[in-house]
Amino acid sequence: MKDEKGILFVLSGPSGVGKGTVRKRLFEKATDLKYSISMTTRNRRPSEKDGVDYFYKSTEEFEALIAQNELLEYAKYVNNYYGTPRKYVEETLAKGSDVFLEIEVQGAMQVKQNFPEGVFIFLFPPSLEELKNRIVNRGTESEELVLNRLKEASKEIEMMEAYDYVVVNDQVDHAVEKIEAIILSEHLRRERIAKQYKKILEAD
Numbered sequence: 001m002k003d004e005k006g007i008l009f010v011l012s013g014p015s016g017v018g019k020g021t022v023r024k025r026l027f028e029k030a031t032d033l034k035y036s037i038s039m040t041t042r043n044r045r046p047s048e049k050d051g052v053d054y055f056y057k058s059t060e061e062f063e064a065l066i067a068q069n070e071l072l073e074y075a076k077y078v079n080n081y082y083g084t085p086r087k088y089v090e091e092t093l094a095k096g097s098d099v100f101l102e103i104e105v106q107g108a109m110q111v112k113q114n115f116p117e118g119v120f121i122f123l124f125p126p127s128l129e130e131l132k133n134r135i136v137n138r139g140t141e142s143e144e145l146v147l148n149r150l151k152e153a154s155k156e157i158e159m160m161e162a163y164d165y166v167v168v169n170d171q172v173d174h175a176v177e178k179i180e181a182i183i184l185s186e187h188l189r190r191e192r193i194a195k196q197y198k199k200i201l202e203a204d
């Protein structure tokens, strides 16, 4: 039995923990999930493509999207805007497909207010030292930006309690397997609840 409406899964966690890496590996396997591509005002990295990694917008364009209520959530993160297109998420869920967001914690908390029935997964680093190594080794940020991101990370880790699940990203494949298990068990849980609900209605 398929759920009538899709489930919204939100993967969040500190910058550099491996959200992008884990999400990409997950999408190489999980064909039923739909990834919502975010909007951002940050510069495109050489390895990235417009419309694949993000939709790159000017600050003026982004602020117009906010004013027109086109974003389900948005946040300013290290001097740039990031946001989730509302229409894509709502229409995809309505069609019965699961949607997957990979966003920072302020945005995830806004989504939780609008979609409390969503499933919120926090990706956790094996240690803070390892988190710093990952940001530095990725080599996409200047030293100042690395420090900004680490400062942000300690604040982000404090938000962990608000999440439904915590997954440690020790090895990418392990983290992906845990997320797949969460997705499967959420489907089973909701199907079971729907069945019980149907039984109660039929008994009336």
Ligand SMILES: Nc1nc2c(ncn2[C@@H]2O[C@H](COP(=O)(O)OP(=O)(O)O)[C@@H](O)[C@H]2O)c(=O)[nH]1
Binding pocket: 013, 014, 015, 016, 019, 020, 038, 039, 042, 073, 074, 075, 077, 082, 083, 084, 102, 103, 104, 105, 106, 107, 108
């Ligand atoms: N709130 C929000 N955060 C987002 C969105 N898209 C990406 N992010 C987050 O913004 C942060 C910075 O992303 P990015 O500049 O791509 O750096 P990276 O994730 O460290 O490679 C990360 O924590 C992303 O998960 C979005 O649509 N909304």
Ligand SMILES: Nc1ncnc2c1ncn2[C@@H]1O[C@H](COP(=O)(O)OP(=O)(O)O)[C@@H](O)[C@H]1O
Binding pocket: 013, 014, 015, 016, 017, 018, 019, 020, 021, 022, 134, 135, 137, 138, 169, 170, 171, 172
């Ligand atoms: N499990 C892991 N073990 C070792 N390195 C990892 C792991 N997951 C991600 N990385 C590396 O850490 C860096 C940050 O990963 P990234 O996916 O860009 O993080 P985020 O999207 O959370 O900012 C990248 O260089 C990536 O290759």
